[in-house]
Amino acid sequence: MKSIYKLATGALLLGLCVSACQKEELTAPDFKRETQLLQPQSHELDKWILTEYTNPYNIEVIWRWNTKETSYRRNYIPPVEANVKPYLMILKGTFIKTYEDVMGKAFIKPLIPKQFHLLGEWGYNTNGTITLGQAETGSKFTFYGVNHWSEKDRSGDYPWIREAVHTMFHEFGHILHQNKNFSEDFQKITKEHYTSTWNNESEKAARVKGFMSNYSMLNHNEDFVELIAFYTTLTPEQWDARLNEGVKAAKNKEEINKVVIKMEDAVKGRNAIITKITMVKDYLKSSWGIDLDEIREHALSNAQACYANPEIFPSASTPTASSYAVMSPFTHNCTYCNHVQPKDIPQK
Numbered sequence: 001m002k003s004i005y006k007l008a009t010g011a012l013l014l015g016l017c018v019s020a021c022q023k024e025e026l027t028a029p030d031f032k033r034e035t036q037l038l039q040p041q042s043h044e045l046d047k048w049i050l051t052e053y054t055n056p057y058n059i060e061v062i063w064r065w066n067t068k069e070t071s072y073r074r075n076y077i078p079p080v081e082a083n084v085k086p087y088l089m090i091l092k093g094t095f096i097k098t099y100e101d102v103m104g105k106a107f108i109k110p111l112i113p114k115q116f117h118l119l120g121e122w123g124y125n126t127n128g129t130i131t132l133g134q135a136e137t138g139s140k141f142t143f144y145g146v147n148h149w150s151e152k153d154r155s156g157d158y159p160w161i162r163e164a165v166h167t168m169f170h171e172f173g174h175i176l177h178q179n180k181n182f183s184e185d186f187q188k189i190t191k192e193h194y195t196s197t198w199n200n201e202s203e204k205a206a207r208v209k210g211f212m213s214n215y216s217m218l219n220h221n222e223d224f225v226e227l228i229a230f231y232t233t234l235t236p237e238q239w240d241a242r243l244n245e246g247v248k249a250a251k252n253k254e255e256i257n258k259v260v261i262k263m264e265d266a267v268k269g270r271n272a273i274i275t276k277i278t279m280v281k282d283y284l285k286s287s288w289g290i291d292l293d294e295i296r297e298h299a300l301s302n303a304q305a306c307y308a309n310p311e312i313f314p315s316a317s318t319p320t321a322s323s324y325a326v327m328s329p330f331t332h333n334c335t336y337c338n339h340v341q342p343k344d345i346p347q348k
Helices: 002-026 031-038 044-057 081-103 105-111 160-179 184-188 203-208 220-233 236-243 245-251 263-288 292-307 334-340
Strands: 060-062 115-118 133-136 140-143
Touching (some): 044 060, 044 081, 044 105, 081 105, 133 160, 140 160, 160 220, 160 263, 160 292, 184 220, 203 245, 220 236, 236 245, 236 263, 263 292
Parallel strands (some): 060 115
């Protein structure tokens, strides 16, 4: 029985092989045509990304729609193609170039995530907040809201593209502290004010309590990287103005929840920020050899060059540093959603 089974099986396989071979000879596939169908056609934007991102930094940029790269819990849309290149030019011209100028390519290349994922809309959350960016274990950066960018951003009320730069410095700060921990003493400075309901805090209240943004109040890690992002994207004058907002509000006898701000609270908050940014600078210098003041100098200078680049902004003219600085960072609060919805986004 066993030998008959083998014989029968062998005959069956032979028959299948002959049948398949005959069929293949009769309908030989056009492998060139099938390859073209399976692979996306060459695209000028993809060639540019290959030259500017993939070859020099080993970064894959995902800008075409891919459901595997997104969460099913939210409704996302792909970025408008016309926004992709200028958006990437800004990120490279400000963030990557800054660290490359100061620390060298050998420093930034192994640390920077190997995937940049671009999405057209913000990540709207069920608690009324908005996700601007996301770093996944140092291997992938996701940037939201690419379709909100436009050339009008330079003179408009809301700095969309500047938010992307702020987010880039913020997320890279996470990579730095995840590789080398900062002192636990940092979180003790304003420990009593960290809260999961940070979005219920006003920016004014955040400054009084010792934070550069209300989002900084989520936890000590977000606090740490927000300090890095604000320090590198604000001029010294703008940093000082933001630092002293709580004290200014106390002088003007402004209120938080119908309670007049006490000067001693505002001063304590300002001093807490000063203490924390000093610890951030010391950590970056001792752990990584990074001079945060030098990073800020190059970031602002490189940003000026980007804003004066007609390839990015066709109507560009030489800007001032203040035209770049993130004077009004995204509030993350959906009470503003109606105000910030994009208008006149070009359709493909």
